[in-house]
Amino acid sequence: MAEHKRITLYAAVDSPFVHRVRLALEEAKATYDIIWIDLLNKPEWYQEKVNPTGKIPVLVYGGPKLHADEEPSPEAERLTESLVILEFLVDIFPEARLLPTDPVSRARARLFYETVETVTLQPFFRFIFLDAPAETVLSALETLQAMLPPSGFVVGDWSIADAAFVAILIRLEVYLKNGLGAYRPEVGKEALEAFESPRFARLRTYLEDNKARPSMAKAFEEDAVKTKMQQRVERFRKTGIVNGFFRLPLPSTE
Amino acid sequence: MVQTGQITFYTHTRSVYCHRVHIALEEANAAYTLHSVNLKERPAWYAKVNPAGKIPAITYGGPKAPPEDPAPEAIKINESLIILEFLADLFPEAKLLPSDPVLRAQARLFMNTVDQHLFEGFKRFLFNYTEGAEKALLDGFEALQMRLPPAGFAVGEWSIADAAAAPFLVRIELLLKHDLGTFPEGEGPKVLQVLQGPKFARVMKYLEDCKTRSSVKALVTLL
Numbered sequence: 158m159a160e161h162k163r164i165t166l167y168a169a170v171d172s173p174f175v176h177r178v179r180l181a182l183e184e185a186k187a188t189y190d191i192i193w194i195d196l197l198n199k200p201e202w203y204q205e206k207v208n209p210t211g212k213i214p215v216l217v218y219g220g221p222k223l224h225a226d227e228e229p230s231p232e233a234e235r236l237t238e239s240l241v242i243l244e245f246l247v248d249i250f251p252e253a254r255l256l257p258t259d260p261v262s263r264a265r266a267r268l269f270y271e272t273v274e275t276v277t278l279q280p281f282f283r284f285i286f287l288d289a290p291a292e293t294v295l296s297a298l299e300t301l302q303a304m305l306p307p308s309g310f311v312v313g314d315w316s317i318a319d320a321a322f323v324a325i326l327i328r329l330e331v332y333l334k335n336g337l338g339a340y341r342p343e344v345g346k347e348a349l350e351a352f353e354s355p356r357f358a359r360l361r362t363y364l365e366d367n368k369a370r371p372s373m374a375k376a377f378e379e380d381a382v383k384t385k386m387q388q389r390v391e392r393f394r395k396t397g398i399v400n401g402f403f404r405l406p407l408p409s410t411e
Numbered sequence: 412m413v414q415t416g417q418i419t420f421y422t423h424t425r426s427v428y429c430h431r432v433h434i435a436l437e438e439a440n441a442a443y444t445l446h447s448v449n450l451k452e453r454p455a456w457y458a459k460v461n462p463a464g465k466i467p468a469i470t471y472g473g474p475k476a477p478p479e480d481p482a483p484e485a486i487k488i489n490e491s492l493i494i495l496e497f498l499a500d501l502f503p504e505a506k507l508l509p510s511d512p513v514l515r516a517q518a519r520l521f522m523n524t525v526d527q528h529l530f531e532g533f534k535r536f537l538f539n540y541t542e543g544a545e546k547a548l549l550d551g552f553e554a555l556q557m558r559l560p561p562a563g564f565a566v567g568e569w570s571i572a573d574a575a576a577a578p579f580l581v582r583i584e585l586l587l588k589h590d591l592g593t594f595p596e597g598e599g600p601k602v603l604q605v606l607q608g609p610k611f612a613r614v615m616k617y618l619e620d621c622k623t624r625s626s627v628k629a630l631v632t633l634l
Contacts (some may be wrong), residue, residue: 158601236520238519260501264486
C-alpha cells in the first residue's frame with residue numbers, strides 16, 4: 158500500500174456528513190486522527206482556525222499531528238464537502254476500490270449519490286424539524302430503493318454511493334424507532350410503521366447489509382447519536398435553532 | 412483507451428449546462444451523435460432518455476440506435492457534472508482531470524463553487540433581481556477567484572472544472588455587457604465595470620484564458 162500523508166478529520170458524532178466520510182475511511186482501512194467538535198457547542202477556534210464557514214466535516218491531508226484549537230499547516234490540504242471528500246478517498250486508496258473501476262458503474266454510483274442529495278436531504282430535515290409530511294421522506298426513500306439492484310449494494314460491491322445514503326438512512330431509522338425529532342408522536346409512529354411495512358422490504362435488507370459491515374460498527378455510535386439528537390430537539394423547542402445556519406421563530410404559545 | 416461504445420448527446424444550443432458537456436466531448440476528441448431537444452415541446456420519447464425531461468443527457472454503449480429510440484442496454488446519464496466525470500473516466504488519455512488526488516479534489520471543489528456560489532449569484536442578479544443582488548453575484552466571482560491558482564486554469568492544467576465554469580462565466584459577461592436581465596436598466600454594464608476593476612483581475616483573466624480554448628471558442632458564437 159502506498160505511503161499516505163497524515164489524515165485528520167474534524168468530526169461530530171451526530172453528523173451524517175461526517176459519518177459518510179468515516180465509513181469510507183474504515184472501508185479503506187485508513188489510519189486517521191479525529192478531532193471532535195461538539196456541534197451544539199461549537200468552539201470559536203473551529204471557525205477561526207479550521208473552516209470559516211463553520212461546517213464539518215473537514216479532512217486535512219498532510220501536515221503535522223493536529224490538536225483542538227490548532228490551525229492546520231498551510232502546506233496541508235483542507236477539504237470540505239462530504240461528497241468531494243468521498244471521491245478524494247476513492248483516489249488516494251485505489252486498492253480499496255471505494256468505487257468500481259469501470260466508467261459506467263462509477264457513473265451509476267454518482268447518479269445514486271446525487272439523487273440522495275437532491276431528493277432526501279431537504280425532506281429529511283423538514284420532516285424531522287419542520288412538520289413536513291412523512292410521505293415526502295418516504296417517497297424519496299422509494300425513489301432510491303427503486304435504484305437498488307435486487308441484492309447487494311448500489312453498484313454491486315460496496316461503494317461511496319452506499320456511504321452517502323446509509324448515513325442518512327440509518328439516522329432516520331434510529332430517530333423513528335426512538336421518537337426523536339420535533340414531529341408529533343403519532344406522526345412519528347405512522348412513519349415508523351410505513352418504514353417497517355412491505356413497501357420498504359428491499360430498503361431494510363439494504364440497511365441491514367450495511368449495518369453488518371465492520372465499517373458501520375466502527376463509525377456509528379448509536380447511543381451518542383441518540384443523545385445528541387435528543388439535545389438538539391430540546392434546544393430547538395426552546396430556541397427555534399436547528400443548526401448554526403437555520404433558526405425558526407418560536408411558535409407563539411398554544 | 413479506445414472509445415468502445417456509442418455516445419449520443421441530447422442537447423440544446425442555449426443551455427449552459429449542455430455547453431459544459433460539448434466542451435468536454437471536444438476536449439476528449441470523442442465520437443458522438445448530437446441530438447437537439449426542443450425544450451418548448453419536449454417529445455414524449457425523451458422520457459426514455461431522462462424521465463425528468465432535463466438536458467444535458469447522454470446515452471453510452473448498447474447497439475447503434477436512433478436518438479429517438481435509445482437502446483435499453485445503453486446507460487443513460489444526466490446531470491452535467493456527472494457526465495463530465497464519466498467522460499474523464501472514459502477518456503483517461505485526454506486527462507480531463509489530473510491524476511493527482513489533491514488536484515482532483517480541488518477541481519471538484521471548484522465545480523462545487525460554480526454551482527453553489529456563482530450560480531446563486533447569477534440566479535439572483537440576472538433572473539430574480541432583488542435589491543443587493545449585485546453583491547451575491549460579485550461574491551460568487553470572488554469565491555471562484557479565491558480557488559484559482561496564480562496562473563492557468565482551475566487546477567493549473569485544463570480540466571473538467573474549466574468546462575464547468577467557462578459557459579457560465581461567458582454567459583454572465585455577455586448578459587451584463589448587453590444589459591440583459593431582470594436587474595434595473597443600466598445595472599448590467601455597471602456590474603461588469605466593477606468586475607473589470609483590480610479586485611477581480613485574476614478571475615477575469617481566467618475568463619479570458621477560457622475563451623482562448625478552442626473547445627470554448629466554438630461555443631461562444633452560440634451564446
